[in-house]
Amino acid sequence: MADHPESNRARVYLDHAATSWPKFEPGVAAAERYVRCCGATAGRGAYHSALEAERWVQAARKALASLIGAPSLDSIALCTSGTHALNAGLWGVLKPGDHVLTTAMEHNSLLRPLHHWKELLGITVDIVPTDERGIANPLAARDFITPKTRLVALGHASNVTGAVQDLEAWSQVAQDAAALFMVDASQTLGYLPIDVRSMNIDVLAAAGHKGLRALHGTGFLYVGHDLQAGFRPLLFGGTGRASESLSGGQYWPNAVEVGNLNLPGIVSMAVAAEHFVESPAAVHQWQAVHQLLLQGLQEFPQVHLLGRSVAAASLGTPAASYIPVVSLSVDGWDVHDLASVLDDAFGIEVRAGWHCAALVHKGLVHAEQHAASNSGTLRLSTGASTTVEEVTVALRAFRGILKGE
Template identity: 40%
Template sequence: MSASPRIYLDNAATSWPKPEAVYAAVDRYQRELGAPAGRGAYSEALEVERRLAALRAAIARLIGAQHGRQIVFTSNCTAALNLAIHGLLRPGDRVVTTQVEHNSVLRPLGQLEDDGAIEVERVGCDRSGVVDPDDIARALDKRTRLVVVSHASNVTGAIQPVAEIARLAHEHGALVLVDAAQTTGHLSVDVGSLGADLLASAGHKGLLGPLGTGFLYIARGLEAQIRSLQQGGTGTVSFQDRQPDTLPDKYESGNLNVPGLVGLLAGLEYVTERGIDDVAAHERGLIGRLRAALADVPGLRLFGPTSAEQTVGVLSVALGDFDPQEAAALLDTTHRIQTRAGLHCAPLMHRALGTFDAGGTLRFSVGPFNTVDQIDTAVGAMRELAAATLA
């Protein structure tokens, strides 16, 4: 391993480093609290319960939900999306989604489609990876039960016109599920202004919590239409041998990932104390600087919207026909610059960009702790790589 300091530019996969308070919260939980949530009356168990209630309330405030009970903890964004999709959809339903989606949307929908249970229409996007609401409007009909759309692409960073898409969906009587994996903690996210009936996200990305954390927001009353995918002990209504039908217990059977969730509370507190607008401006500044500096490197193709206002801190590039995996390996071995190469679990998006057959793109994604110096080092390394591979 080279002696240079690690330059982590893979925050779209999971954020690193975490704020010190996250490490401290997980450590303190493991060493001193060590109790399950919602299952004991001793002081440590009560403290754990208070922390998880504080976390639900903090997430609710962050996304504009009315009550913490509407936040269901899951193990990641994938689990939240699966709960929404498999819990809500019934045989005969029709779903409209887009080509920009991650496999954690495409695969559950694909499985239900292959089972012959539902019909799915996948709407395309432009060369920047942005979906046109008019295409959604054309795909909607009276039978459409659900529209699933990501708030921002994990490949190009493009922010989607979710509010407009949701307005159209609601006009047709469809519900809206938003995949906010790439936006919570990076941008202000408000379920009311987005028009989200369901919103899935990760705790371990922009909210700076540990891996193994995520959540699903469920609009009031919608739980009556969403089956639980897993049943079991909830620590509540234990006299009843049937699953509770109230939020969040209906969907939270078994012990929760408390070490991860107390860490997530500390991560969320960091983000809210620093301010989402400050984080957003920092990340936009870095990704804008990277894009501007790479734009004049001969032979390098940049993807996504050119305006920093239309993206989160994600930039995909292609070095001619050079294998993106090899490029990522070279950046790591020569400069310890850590990126993610390939299809980024978004195969249809790479088909839309024309990068599928070349093995995808090389993706840079920034977080709140990246610096201008790190970006400048990445620019220098990319110039060297382009000169060596495209000569």
């Protein structure tokens, strides 16, 4: 456990699905060295420190490409967040009149731009529903395919239930529709292995500050080589290239990397990604501690683990696997009140609400309970840095609140 930022009380951080904490220490140290000893921007000069900044950019591209199995580092564009990457990816490949297929498990960072561009671009969107685990059935998706289906876009895992989608099956859906396949890996990068070539992923967006444990303001976008030439820029401005022209310099990856890049964050992301490339087993580091949390929560009959408490089967889908996220409701408690008690009385930091993914709640067990109170769920998400001691403290707090122990 660590000191609370505003006091000397113990702090148990269980909101890693929002952002990791503490960050990967070698990445933080490298970012601090960059700020203190270099501080230059990339692509804006040929002097020594500017070239050093550019080397960090290329190091990040290389490490991220290796981590996701991309064919080359020039397929990676660096972003400010997973949301930035998703918006840039969607805008870059969609055209007026296109049809997009997605699911009800998605985060608003995917659903909201699609909703907005229905009017702006005249695209159409179909949303495949999920079952009580938060899994969308790829077989059901086939009923939504049209001759205009351009893109199949979905998250690798739910930030509400932690349920992991079958990417191979969804990739086949895209191939059968002659459509592009886009994956949001913001919740899974650093927790699960992913390979864009073996999974036939055309576009992949991810945040750097979650499972990778890089600094805030980091993310990236992978785009296959055959899509880069026609990739449409989301933003316009300085790129360090073709500065003499008002219309030039917006080719890949500058179509995404307009303006000055977040070099301290990129440095931290490069070091964090290199760690996973060099130590592939690190993606499994979270499993034992999260299993301890799940087992402990099951001792409370009034606690309902959404998406985990029913062994329901979906046609055509394998048994679900999960990332270290669990959402729950508690009989007799508003989840916001419970989150406040955990924080104020025990220093345990969790998130209550709809988690920017309201649609997925509608298919969950006990959905009618929290829908009626308009409260959403209480989410506990562990990470690679979560300790057995921290989980033990959290479970002890639940016993105190629910059993009076």
